[in-house]
Amino acid sequence: MKFLKSTLTSAVLLLACAGSYAQQQEVVDTAVFARIRKAELNSSQIPQIAHYITDVSGGRLTGSPAYTRAANWAVATMKKWGLANAATESWGTFGKQWEIQDFSIMMRAPYPAQVRAYPNPWSESTNGLVQGEVTLITPSQAMDTTYLAAHQADFNGKFVMVVGSSPGTKANFKASAERLTDAELANLKDTYMVPPGMITMYLNYIKTFKTADVIFKKAGALAFINTGGGNMNGTVFVQGEYGYKLTDPETVPRASMAMEDAQKIKRLIASGQKVQLSLNISGKFSTDDTNGYNVVGEIPGTDPKLKSQLVMLGGHLDSWQAATGATDNGAGCIVMMEAIRLLDSLGLKPKRTIRIALWGGEEQGLYGSFGYVKNHYREGEKIKPEQAKVSAYFNLDNGTGKIRGIYAQSNQAVKPIFEQWFKPFNDLGAQTVTLANTGSTDHLSFDWAGIPGFQFVQDPIDYETRTHHSNMDDYDHLQIDDLKQAAIIVASFVYQASIRPEMLPRKPLEKGGFVFDGF
Amino acid sequence: MKFLKSTLTSAVLLLACAGSYAQQQEVVDTAVFARIRKAELNSSQIPQIAHYITDVSGGRLTGSPAYTRAANWAVATMKKWGLANAATESWGTFGKQWEIQDFSIMMRAPYPAQVRAYPNPWSESTNGLVQGEVTLITPSQAMDTTYLAAHQADFNGKFVMVVGSSPGTKANFKASAERLTDAELANLKDTYMVPPGMITMYLNYIKTFKTADVIFKKAGALAFINTGGGNMNGTVFVQGEYGYKLTDPETVPRASMAMEDAQKIKRLIASGQKVQLSLNISGKFSTDDTNGYNVVGEIPGTDPKLKSQLVMLGGHLDSWQAATGATDNGAGCIVMMEAIRLLDSLGLKPKRTIRIALWGGEEQGLYGSFGYVKNHYREGEKIKPEQAKVSAYFNLDNGTGKIRGIYAQSNQAVKPIFEQWFKPFNDLGAQTVTLANTGSTDHLSFDWAGIPGFQFVQDPIDYETRTHHSNMDDYDHLQIDDLKQAAIIVASFVYQASIRPEMLPRKPLEKGGFVFDGF
Structure with a gap:
């Protein structure tokens, strides 16, 4: 999940029609729900899917060989399962491919010692x-390009490091992983919705970083090193906002260091020691294929009148690269693949066509889903005919936690529908339908196009404290039982949407909306 | 703190005399206690001492240049403060000096990726x-030298890895750091006391590991890699039980890898992938000085009759080397140095001489303190005259947590004494005097020699879960306020022991006892 991202929709609540929707009675196919549940609990393939998406593919940075491995594996696997139209589909141009080839770092003075660091994605070598x-x-100073330009001589032949104050380890007195309480579920608020003003501010920061890195390059600095976020305990948050575009300027090599090691270096310098590092970043760029790709696949609908309509489910397949993107967002892809595998393997006959989409470029600005929506449903203010055929898009991208509910995204009319669909899963802890909005991931692209797009509410586990965008986001941080629960619920919701007499109710389409085009 | 270590004393309780001791009334110098407390809270030097012992010295493996840096700094600092007789003092022969010079590791196949690992101490290059x-x-298989000898051909040119099952991340739902509750304090049991049978078993394990590593060497393996204990979240426990003795055989290079990375490699191999690593371990051995050293320093006593008597305080200065040994046992040395600095800087006039000792070789088997005791107090069954002159030895070696009480180590007679000394510190959470025994650290050497030796009860914080012997044991994991509290209490106890009319009561000396002579 991208942390800062377009709101794309306003948080306006559609209160006008609330009364009439509440009375509708859903015919829920609980027998099928029970079959799905039993099948998942008896013969889950989540561990295998997870292994291939994380361990075997690697850190799936958009456009990287690892991403390509994962996408190709997903297509081949869906074909093997017998899904229709399994393929990669370009959303348009992304930019350069990049992969780390070799990396090493040591403190050399005042004495030789290991330090923990990672190259930032798309770093120069x-x-x-x-x-x-x-x-x-x-x-x-790191944000003051005038200062930096005036002090270029200080950076020549040096490692330039920016180190804030130590966050300390007080947080260790609280569990890093947790589940939502009933009180928290009852009071869900808008989350990850970023107002346009903050996005503009963030884009300006990025512009400043880019300018600064060009200054460091010109100054002859060896590398620019930051602390990769404010966490402790060897957890390093490693992301990079630029360097992949064909037009991006050449900058200094960039790396992120563990907070403990950075603070140690800061203290050593403060007490008069000269600190030396050695560093090797060897990355490989390629422009052989500058397109970005999503992965799609289908279970064709069986009702002659409804099979041209779609129910979609998805998550983003791209991740950051310091680990293998297990919880962000391997988890979402694992659950969505398992859900469609379950539906297919049970020989169910969905009336509408069910389409899975695994997105690329989410971390760079919802590129994959937004490009897909532009290609199929809405381009600027122009609505395309396919837009009318999509009942709903279900997204999962808040880590490895089980499903506790769903964000109705201000769509009052779906609230009573989802509440009825959740009833058979209340014993699994899932029941909350909140009108609150959540942002920063791919359902927003659909929401912008006027297609009902939903993200589930998930237990946080240690997503924000440890795994999200960090070097800790590996397979072992997946909660496999949680993913099974999520696959059961997603498969059931998608199936139910596919057999429901009507498509899911829509909010009125809004004009405009912030169109985010990356850093 | 060494985890597995000699009991040295039995856990026999001396119940016979309990009644008579309870009536004694201590004259506690609460005015001096208050001065100590105020001085520490107003002008603590703990952050600076901690910086020099951890950051500036580095990982203080016994006999390493880092240990020598720390020892020399401690001597110079004590001299600067004006302590008497500040010096290093050899306890006898230790073995080879070793320091890591360069280290790098990457997964090369199936794709290039960083993995987290550390050389084991005294590893061959x-x-x-x-x-x-x-x-x-x-x-x-790793423990079955017959199996290994029969399969040598499998190891030629290979990295031999031993990986158990994944511990998972369930522990993250519990805070990694915690404090003792009142109930826990009221029910303290013997802790870290290792029965001789278990030590024998452990020594046999070590012998097996050594034999296995010689087999790997002969087989032409590139290195032996283990998972460094059973933890997750990038925490790697890195220690080594041999390789420093002049008689130790040449073995294969050895490293410890983060659990997540090792589990990933295990899964990749299980699903049919060939995994390749590249590794560079470059360590530097030296036999220029094979002695082991402690650090000592004194505040001379001022009472003509009592100044030949001693009150001692200490902790071990050596650590493991994947981090800078902040909580094991930088913390103990920091507190003890700060305590003696406080006493000295306040110009107090102790009647008995106060001697600090910072031990080397604790992690290899209490070498420094045991060697010191052999040189000064007891050699085999022979008790030396100096033994009669030491009132008590106070030790601190359970991490960074503040003092909550003291282990009376089955010495019933001191219980009511310490309870009275603790009274002025009850508001700081310190009051529990338990008759329970604690082991695995340097007070045991004194206890064995018939000298009252005590270890304080400390809040665990995240010592066992994260920092103890791990790559996380850096400065930022110190709880500075806890160390201040500990310095106040230690300084006060030591001062009180120095002015007390009588020396502290002793337990009857036991004959024999397990003499541990390292791996």
Whole structure:
């Protein structure tokens, strides 16, 4: 899940029609729900799917060989299962492919010692193994390009490091993983909805970072090193907002260091020690294929009148690259693949066509889903005919936690419908339908196009504290039982949407909306 | 703190005299206690001492340059403060000095990716950067030298890895750091007391590991890699039980890998992938000085009759080397140095001489304190004259947590004394005097020699879950406020012991006892 992302919809509540929707009675196919549940609990393939998406593919940075491995595996697997139209589908141009080839780092002075660090994605390579002294700048100096330009001489032949204050380890007195309480579920608020003003501010930050990195490059700095977020305990958040576009300028090599090691270096310098590092970042860029790709596949509908209509489910397949993107968003893809496998393997006969989509480029700005929506449903203010045929899009992208409910995304009319669909799953802890909005992931693209797009409410586990965008986001941090529960619910919801007499009710389409085009 | 260590004393309780001791009234110098407390809270030097012992010195493996840096700094600092007789003092022969010079590791196939690993201390070096395939053995195969000898051909040119089952991340639902509850304090039991049978078993394990590593060496394996204990979240426990003795055989290079990465490799191999690693371990051995050293320093007593008597305080200065040994046992040394600095800087006039000792070789088997005791107090069954002159030895070695009480180590007579000394500190959470025994650290050497030796009860914080012997044991994991509290209490106890009319009561000396002489 991208943390900062377009709102794409306003948070306007559609209160006018609330009364009339509440009375509708859903015919829920609980027999099928029970078959899905039993099948998942008896013969889940989640561990295998998870292994291939995480371990075997690797960190699935958009456009990377790892992403391609995962996409190709997903297509082949869906074909093997017997899904229709399994294929990769380009959403348009993405940019450069990049993959780390070799990396090493050591503190060399005042004494040799290991430090924990990761190259930032799309980092330039160092000139082989380089060694030099560390010079510190403050976080505010790092944002002041005038200051940096005036002090270029200080950076020549140096590792430029920016280190804020130590966050300490007080957080360790609280569990890093948790589940939502009943009180929290009853009071869900809008979350991850980022107002346009904050996006603009963030884009300006990114522009500043880019300018600064070009200054460091010109100044002859060896690399720019940051602390990868404010966490402790060896958890390093490693992301990168630019460097993949064909037009991006050449910058200094960039890496993120564990907070403990960075703080140690800061203290050593403060007490008068000269600190030297050696660093080798060897990355491989390629422009052989600059397109971005999603993965799609289908179970064709069986009702002659309804099979041209779609129920969609998806998550984003791309991740960051310091780990293997297990919870962000391997988890979502694992659950969605397992859900469609369940539906297919049970020989169910959905009336509408069920289409899975695994998105690329989500972390760079919902590129995959937004490009898909532009190609199929809405381009600018132009609505395309296919838009009328999609009943709903279900998304999963809040980590490895089980499903506790769903964000109705201000769609009052679906609230009583989903509440009835959740009834058979109340014993699994899933029942909350909130009108609150959630943002920062791919259902927003559909919402923008006027197609009902939903993200489920999930237990947080240790998504925000440890795995999200970090070097800890590996297979072992998946809660397999939670993913099974989620697959059961998603498969049931998707199936129910496919046999429901009517498509799901829509909110009125809004004009405009913030169109995010990446950093 | 060494985890498995000699009991040295039995857990026999001396119930016979309990009644008579309870009536004694202590004259506690609460005015001095208050001065100590105020001085520490107003002008603590704990952050600076901690910085020099951890950051500036580095991982203080016994006999390493880092240990020497720390020892020399401690001597120079005590001299600067004006302590008497500050010096290093050899306890006898230790063995080889070793320091890591360079280290790097990458997964090379099926795709390039970073993995987290650390060389085991005293590891042989690889032949530069070596690359090869991983072959897995099970934990039981790793312990079966007959099996290993019969399968040498499988290890040639390979990285031999032993990976058990994944511990999972269920523990993340519990805080990694915690404090003792009142109920826990009221029910303290013997802890870290290891029966001789278990030590024998452990020594046999070590012998097996050593034999196995010689087999791997002969087989032409590139390295032996284990998972460094059973933890998750990037925490790697890195220790090594041999390789420093002049008589130790040459073995294969050894490293410890983060559990997540090792489990990933195990799953990749299980699903038919060939996994390749590249590894460079470059360590530097030296036999320029094979002695082991403690650090000592004194505040001379001022009472003509009592100044030949001693009150001692200490902790072990050596640590493991994957981090900087902040909580094991930087913390103990920091507190003890701060305590003696406080006493000295306040110009107090202790009647008995106060001697600090920072021990080396604790992690290899209490070498420093046991050697010191052998040189000064008891050698075999022979008691030396100095033994009669030591009132008590106070030790701190259970991490960074504040003091909650003290282990009276079955010494019934001191219980009511310490209870009175603790009274002024009850508001700081310190009051529990338990007759229970604690082991695995340096007070045991004194206890064995018939000198009252005590270890304080400390809040566990995240010592067992995260920092103890791990790559996380850095400065930022110190709880500075806890260390201040501990310094206040230790300084007060030591001062009170120095002015008390009588020396502290002793338990009857026991004959024999397990003499541990390292691996």
